[in-house]
Amino acid sequence: MNSEKIAILADSGCDVPDELLKADNFYTIPLKIIYKDGDYTDKVDITAEEIYAKLPTEIPKTSLPEGSVINDLFEKIAACGFEKVIVVTISSGLSGTFNSVRLAAANFKSLEIFMLDTKNIGIGAGVQAVHAAELVNSGASFDEITQKLTDDITKSKIFFNVATLEYLQKGGRIGLVTSILGNALKLNPIISCNDDGVYYIVAKSRGRKKSLEKSVQLVKEFIGNHQKFRLVVAHGGALEEGLEIVETLKNMFPHAIEVLFGQISPALVVHTGPGLIGLGAQILD
Known part of the structure; x- marks a missing residue:
């Protein structure tokens, strides 16, 4: 674990590379995909190929992760001994995920949580999480990392x-x-x-x-x-x-x-x- 016990939490719409997802301090908030016959969890129980195959007959809707899912993630992060969290989300101008996580974060006083609205989408947002991981691994302080990420949004x-x-x-x-x-x-x-x-x-x-x-x-x-x-x-x-x-x-x-x-x-x-x-x-x- 890094010296300041920093975890990184990104939503699945950030398309963070698979190798980074395997890191011990990395967590993912899964978005939801909703069909008439049921709900699916992004990248967990449905693939992009399955959606392509179904598009001619039904275009599903997407939804924010449930509040309980976000709360469970913060609880898991705390239980694993982390004290600080860097949250990276796709643009608040395109999704309500940022606001949902921000509201949930207010309930976890034991964690110091920094929210980064990337103003971007897909891997354009995900590279901020990649860079955050690089900064954590370099030994930069939490304050240095959050300031750098804020300055580098554009x-x-x-x-x-x-x-x-x-x-x-x-x-x-x-x-x-x-x-x-x-x-x-x-x-x-x-x-x-x-x-x-x-x-x-x-x-x-x-x-x-x-x-x-x-x-x-x-x-x-x-x-x-x-x-x-x-x-x-x-x-x-x-x-x-x-x-x-x-x-x-x-x-x-x-x-x-x-x-x-x-x-x-x-x-x-x-x-x-x-x-x-x-x-x-x-x-x-």
Whole structure:
């Protein structure tokens, strides 16, 4: 256990890499996926592939974790001897998870709990948990870590390409993304989160190929002259395209400290549908 007994708690929508989830001080708040025939726990008893298969017949809803689940997690963290907790959630502008955990945290006076609203989604939020773990392992103090995470919220950015806006619209997660003449003009929107953590359209390109090329350019612009950064690539039912983007970024940025890659969580699949590619970076200097 680290010297200050610090635990990290992130919701499942952060898409934290599997290897980090195995750490003794890491805990996950699972989001819920609701079908007419029953409820499922994100990444526990339902997979992204199962949701894709069911989308033609039913688009499920997503829900916040129950208060009892959050309370149980805090109780478990305390029982394991941790005294401080860093909570990392997807944007409060897209989900009520941050507020639900904040309310539950107020009941645990024995724990010093820091809440980080990443203003981001998916692995764009998850890299904050990755960085938190790195800082804990480096021996940084709790105060140093929380200050660094707060200062660095805007240093993570991810750009999403979705095959259709249908699922964002039906799920009520459209944010500032306005309707475009996508089908007629074959315009593919590139979506990200603004400073308030709400979806907005960054750019529009004609056709999937040009849209992905534009996204790579946006990542390059975001990185600018920074020398220390990690890259992220996420896919939703688009494995081959995702792997191609990974290779493109590795060739373009051979000095990146790493490239995180994976399938988005089932809870996020509900709102994006198949064919999603997300790519971005976290600045570390």
